[in-house]
Amino acid sequence: MIQIGFCDDDPSVLDELHELLGSYRTEHNADIAPTAFQSPFELLASIEKGARFDILLLDVLMPGENGIEAAREIRQYDSNVKIIFLTSSAEFAVQSYTVGAYFYQLKPIWPESFFRLMDSVIAACSRESSVSLILRCRTGITRVELDKLEYCEVIRRSLLLHKTDGTVLEAAGSMDSLCESLAEHRNFLRIHRSYLVNLEHIQTITPKTLVMSSCAELPIPRGRFNDIKDAYLEHAFQKEQVFLT
Template sequence: MIQIGLCDDDLAILSQLQVLLDRYQVERNAEITSAAFQSPLELLAEIEKGMRFDILLLDVLMPGENGIDAAREIRRYDNNVKIIFLTSSSEFAVESYTVGAYFYQLKPIWEENFFRLMDAVIAECEKSSGMSLILRCKSGITRVELNRLEYCEVLGRSLWLHLVGGAVLESAGRMDHLCEQLADHENFLRVHRSFLINLDYVRNIMPKAITMASLAELPIPRGKYGELKDRYLEYAFQRKQVFL
């Protein structure tokens, strides 16, 4: 299911976008849900509460706070949402890409162009969906890019996800379920009942511990060193990494 947010202070534009989305959904047999907002402040309030979108259609010029500034705020909570700016002027085109815009759509919006844009952005969402996790954290619903996940550990009844750069997210859930979600990703390996690692960030493997890129040392169960070392070497050779 693709979640789309619409934000424009012009009710006529919001109505047009909803009609176009409805037509697109029928013609493409697409699974889409949408939510409309008349101001960026309303949109930001919902995002701060934990609402997440795959795609945002965001007007640039709106009273109170323009779309570019709103996008900067949104990026504090979600780096993955595809933002498409809507405007009748190309004045902010260059600035829009400084906040990671996916596209800059000039008004008026024609159905053929809109459908072509939706085809492209939804295909991109579906491609990247397999490369991220959606987690319920204390900070709200959070999307985590898998290539930023260094390792995960169980502490108490929570999962603690350690990301590249030092950020740590606490999430409810079970390690068994997380491993099931990542079963198709060969770079993730459960090395202990309480630890799951990303093999791309292994720095050293010793008989009693694995050292990660962050210098965190994770324990190796007794008798598992040989198996884990072989699994890592197999993965490294498949990735054509060189050993000297």
């Protein structure tokens, strides 16, 4: 389900957006859940409490704090949400891109252009969700591209995700829930109760150790070597990689 938040200080605009999103959901059979906010402070308070949105529609000119300022604060919690600014003037377009805006919607809002924009942004969300993982980390909500996830481990009660660029993210949740989230992605294999690896980034497999492309050495439990080796070779064959015999 796509979570959409929209924020405007004008109740009539909120009603209009609610009606437009309802019509879009009906006409496109879209699985979306809209939530309205009448001030950026309301929206920020909700995000600070843990609310997550895929798309945010923000009015640029609001009393107390404008949409651009609110977006800068939102980016401290969520670097991935698609932000669309609502404005009566295109002069804010340049400013909108400084906070990583997806696009801006001019007022008055015409259903045809709004629906085309929704088609585009929802399609972008769907593409990203199929090849990425959204995590709630200490640094905020983060999207990790799966091909850049090398391996994951549990140390004490911390879930650590190691990326190919050397970054390590500490995330909420358990290894069991992470494995469940990645179950449909065949290139991830749980080799140990505390380790999940991306088969794409395995460098060497020995009876006792698995070496990743970053040179990290992960222990192979007793009796698991053949299973892990077979899973890796099957993955390599499916990828049509070259073997030297």
